[in-house]
Amino acid sequence: MYRPGLNDLDAVIAIARRASFRAAALDLGMSTTALSSAVGKLEADLGVRLFNRTTRSVSLTDAGRMFVEQVGSALQDIHGALDAVRSQQATPSGTLRINAFATAAREILSPLILEFLRRHSHVHVDLVTEGRLVDIVAEGFDLGVRVADRVPSDMIAVPLGRPQRYAVVGSPAYFKKHGRPRVPPDLLDHPCVRVRLPNGALYRWQFEKRGRTAQIDVNGPITLDEASLARTAVLEGIGLGFFMEPDVRADMEAGHLMRVLEDWTPPRPGLSLYYPGRRNPSAALRAFIHLARDLSAKSA
Numbered sequence: 565m566y567r568p569g570l571n572d573l574d575a576v577i578a579i580a581r582r583a584s585f586r587a588a589a590l591d592l593g594m595s596t597t598a599l600s601s602a603v604g605k606l607e608a609d610l611g612v613r614l615f616n617r618t619t620r621s622v623s624l625t626d627a628g629r630m631f632v633e634q635v636g637s638a639l640q641d642i643h644g645a646l647d648a649v650r651s652q653q654a655t656p657s658g659t660l661r662i663n664a665f666a667t668a669a670r671e672i673l674s675p676l677i678l679e680f681l682r683r684h685s686h687v688h689v690d691l692v693t694e695g696r697l698v699d700i701v702a703e704g705f706d707l708g709v710r711v712a713d714r715v716p717s718d719m720i721a722v723p724l725g726r727p728q729r730y731a732v733v734g735s736p737a738y739f740k741k742h743g744r745p746r747v748p749p750d751l752l753d754h755p756c757v758r759v760r761l762p763n764g765a766l767y768r769w770q771f772e773k774r775g776r777t778a779q780i781d782v783n784g785p786i787t788l789d790e791a792s793l794a795r796t797a798v799l800e801g802i803g804l805g806f807f808m809e810p811d812v813r814a815d816m817e818a819g820h821l822m823r824v825l826e827d828w829t830p831p832r833p834g835l836s837l838y839y840p841g842r843r844n845p846s847a848a849l850r851a852f853i854h855l856a857r858d859l860s861a862k863s864a
Contacts (some may be wrong), residue, residue, distance in 0.1 A: 568606050570642065573635055575602050576614060580632045581702060583622050591704055593690075644844065656848035657686035663700050664709035666693045666791060667808045668835050672709060672724060680855050687848045695762035695789075701840050706849055712833035719838040722856045727831035729809045732769070733821040735801045744824050745804075748778040755803035756782035760789040769806045771828040778828070782806075 571592075578588035579599070589599040607613055614628035624632060664672070669691060677689055692705070700708040700719075708719075711728060715721045732745075745751050748771045759767040766787065768779040784803045788794045791811050798805035798812075799820060805812075815821040837856045839849070 568609065570639075572602050572606050573639055575599055576606065576628075577632060577636055577639060578704070579603065579615065579622060580624055580628070581704075585617075585622060655686060656684045656846070656851045658846060658848050659688045659690055660707065660848050660852055661690045661692070661705045662707045662709065663692050663694070663698055663703070663705045665695050667811055668709040668711075669693045671810055671835060672837075676724070676856060676859055680852055683855070684848065684851055687851075700838075707837055707839045707852065709835055709837050712836040715836050715838045718840075720841050721836040721838045722853065723860050724835040724837055724856065725860070727834045729831050730770075730829045731807055731809045731812055731816070731823050732804055732825045732829065733798060733807065733812050733816065733823050734804045735799055735820065736822055738798075738801045738804070739822055739824075741801075748780050748825060748828055751780050751782050751804065754782075756784040757794045757797045757803050757805045758782060758784050758787040759794065759806065760787050762789075767806075771825065772830055773828045 575588065575592060578591050579585055582588045582591065585599055585603075586596050589596045592599065603614065610627075610631075612627040613625050614631055616623045616625055662677075673691075677691065681687065681689060697710070697714065698705070698708070700706075708715075709724070712721065712723065732751075734742075742754060745754055748769070751769065756769075761767050766781070768781050771778040771780070782804075786797055786802060788797065791807060794805050795807065795812060795815070797803070799815065804824075812821055816823055837853070839845075839853065845853075
């Protein structure tokens, strides 16, 4: 007789949360085929379909919605009990899932994540980078990394490193041909690499100086949604770019890119690691937070 296991129930919750078999499979670290098979067996055992599936979408049936509502809270209690037991581990082990935007991930990869892995060989870190803000609890992450002023108020935050700054940069060849903007409105006369946000909106370049602010909706020959692609375009002299300073610091130091409007880009709040206030964090989570606090203290 088939008896659904905890992993099968977690699979249903993950698919309901992500509205996608593929995304849920990635979250769970399994193949889409295996996930579909597991759900199919569960549906066959229950005698009802939990999901409506088409080539373009996945949604809960009425029975599936009832199932998720009743099973979801019970699963939270079960995982809470498991976390309580894991918190008694002497040696950190298991998987830590971390959500961050790409620049933040690059900033903390070597000093924090790789150092943590060197110290704790039984822990696996699953780092997911994306530009959109996510609910780390609802989407199954243990930790998040964002600019401090974007951290949800109900989370515990650990400051990481120095304040962040933006930088407007261009190649030496670009400035030789086009000259330099002196104030933000001058950018309207320059070709710029436009940036598309995760929600589809075009980003307006933001500036501040002595209490004065400006938002410039720049124009340019290309729109991109990934910092490394925008960096390549700017290095090639296509136009000016607007980056978080760490993404182009090495290029500026090497003389491949030159900075302008620096007095209009003051420091912003630095990065913060954040996590929910769990009563029974795992040994791995406790160790990671401890290392993050040590890193924060050294950089203060």
